Amino acid sequence: MRILFTSLASYGHLYPLLPLAVAARAAGHDVVYATAPDFHPTLEKAGLETAAAGLTLQEAFGRLFAGDTRGRHEIPEAELNEAIGKGFGRLLPTEFMTDLAPVLAERKPDLVVYEVGNPGGAFAAHRAGIPAMAHGFGRVSPGGLVEHIAKRIGELAAELGLTGDSRLFWGHPFVDICPPSVQAPEFVAGARRVPLRPVGWSEPGELPSGIEGRDRSRPLVYLTLGTTGASQAHLLTSALRGLAALDVDVLVATGPSVDVEALGEVPSNVRLEAWVPQSELLPHVDLVAHHGGSGTTLGAFAAGVPQLVLPQGADQFTNADAVVEAGAGAKLLGDELTTDAVRETASRLLSDSTVADVVRALAAEVAGMPSPEEVVAQLPQYV
Missing domain, CATH: 3.40.50.2000 (Glycogen Phosphorylase B;)
Known part of the structure; x- marks a missing residue:
């Protein structure tokens, strides 16, 4: 099976998908991971083939605030929330959707696995007529900034003809790495959850000296x-x-x-x-x-x-x-x-x-x- 994984270009969004992507590759599937090139070295260390798509978060918000010399704490909360909604709910999804289109046309994957912070993956799959699966990075939390982002995502999805509740990821199967007992109850009740054990991922490296075999009597x-x-x-x-x-x-x-x-x-x-x-x-x-x-x-x-x-x-x-x-x-x-x-x-x-x-x-x-x-x-x- 050919599988394309895609996430925002951020460790917190990319790492949660790596255990499943690496396991799929190890099982013999043809796997490619699409995100911004800045994170390709991390993916290559994990043994994954890469494709370029989207912007980093720094690039996206650099565009939104181009020429603005104010520090983050100088920006009024309402203005900042609006920019965050636009960045995560319109700019980033559009950029990923555009960049993924030729990748999907060339690779012809059987399945697109998109990280939930990157709905551009869902939109690109929808346009290409390819089945899609969402992949979470933790608890699905409503309210606050999520509402600003969800509103923008819902508007863009409607423009593209993608129907269903964006908060339930349009009915796509959802790989959920959050233990059910701490996941949002309303999400557990409504989503097509595919439970997956959260497997920590970090760059290969040695533990600091003295950690292994230490005296556990001292915390x-x-x-x-x-x-x-x-x-x-x-x-x-x-x-x-x-x-x-x-x-x-x-x-x-x-x-x-x-x-x-x-x-x-x-x-x-x-x-x-x-x-x-x-x-x-x-x-x-x-x-x-x-x-x-x-x-x-x-x-x-x-x-x-x-x-x-x-x-x-x-x-x-x-x-x-x-x-x-x-x-x-x-x-x-x-x-x-x-x-x-x-x-x-x-x-x-x-x-x-x-x-x-x-x-x-x-x-x-x-x-x-x-x-x-x-x-x-x-x-x-x-x-």
Whole structure:
């Protein structure tokens, strides 16, 4: 079978599709992955053939704000929301749809698997008369910015003659990597879900020294605010100093957007790493303090680790809500994110037996979901 995968050009949108794409290739299917060229090296490291399509998020919003010298926080919220809706709901889908048309004509795939943030894949498949399957990256969360985006997507879909509810992805089969117990109940009730175990993906690499085989009697806390602009030095500083005040070791993944020098001198029990293979690290930690990105949230569920969520934007707030509602952790918002609050909340989570029971149950739920290989075996029925 010939399968084309496509996602937005962002790690948080691309990584969730890689386990299924790699499993499909390993099963002997002809697989090509289409996204912006900036992310082709990542795909090639995974052994996947690539095709160029779409824009990066930076390119898209560079177009929308071309010539605008204001910083993000200087833009009124209503104007920013409108731009986000236009970017994700009109500009990016149109660019992907246009670029995918010749790829589909040449490759003639039997199935298009599109990441839900990239409806341009669904639109291109619809125009070409090719069956399509949506692939999620986490909890499907209504409200907030999602409404601005969904409105634009619905308008574009109607123009193209694609009928059905855009919030249920026009009735397409939906590969759902979110454990059912924390997925939005209304989505579980209405979507054509194809459950898939969330398998963490990270660039190949070695764990920092001393992680494997360490003494588990001393807790290890992992702190990350992701790979995007959410990773701000002042936020990391408050969080790491709160964590460092505990009798624990703290491993901080600073990411590419943090000026490490701005963190100043860190306590002796804090270790800074520019990058870690997160999927391999999570089973070794006792608490994850993070921004609420879907990959980290689901990875912590799978590893059975309590979470302290410090959301900054996008779907991070609803992910934080899901963690709290499940009893798997806590969240700190806005002005609540102080050094003292981080220390007190992390201390409670590390010792709370009820939370420990919840995260163990979530890990068992994730382990019981179908593997990528099992889902690949189902794909022919959707053609």
